[in-house]
Amino acid sequence: MYLLCLLNFVTIKFFGSFQAVQKRINDVLLQREMYGIWNISLEPFQSIKASVYSFIRDPGFGVVTLFLVGNILIFVPLGILLPLLLKKPSYTKTMLISLGIIVSIETIQFVTCLGIADIDDVLLNMLGSTIGYLTYFMSKKMMHSNKNMKRIKP
Template sequence: MAIFAVFALYVAFLLRLLLLSRAPGSERSINLIPFASIVKYLSSQSSGTGRVAFANLVGNILIFIPFGVYVAWLRRRATPWLTILAIVSVSVTVEIIQGLFAVGASDIDDVILNCAGGVIGIFTFRLLSSVVRDASRVRTVMAVLSLLSLPVWCYFLFIVRLRM
């Protein structure tokens, strides 16, 4: 139960961050050219852009690592490709919703970075599973890690004011 409860809290945080942190109609931009935003961020010489670039590039990867871990755990019998497809589907859906409701920038680079984070999460879970091996111990480790991350997700969900 702990794993599902913390996963639900994490998903609520993702929804708040990705879809509810901006007023509807506040921002609408679309980038369908792969790596255009990434190259723009990496090649910018502006000091102010550096912080935004770091938050965008690293943040999009980091925020989907737990998603990859949880999806891999929930779909442990599925092939890695089907698990990656689930992550891609969620990321693309988020970008479409952001574009439709103008609550963020719809960017193919966000999908690429989110999927990179999800794949890192899948590999992290696979590594954990190969080290621990026993399914009940993997579940125990997942529960402990979930409970340890609980204060982090509560902090981000309930305390931090997301202004983007």
């Protein structure tokens, strides 16, 4: 269920209007045709830097902040859920599966013209997944520690 919601929220962005989705696709195709601008950004930190500079000029919780924070927070659950689903969870497995999902989403955005495939999205999404995994790991350690403390007490 999480992956379906993620796919909709990040890629399709269907919130009740098929016309809005079709307009986004048409806009991307028009940019390709008229200006030769493709919906892909492979220069690392380009959009992150632009967002940080914009935030410095106009601090507040606006679109720029939403881009940075949203791209991280929306993938935190992935980093928590994947280890719960794996028989032998590990950081490496969780990150590789996360990377596969994230790159798949970016590829879908590029191919379907539903968005911009951006390397910065991959970096921010992986950060979110890492935060999620660390949350899972710390929670597991705390639960294990609590079990040991209960055994020690008479």
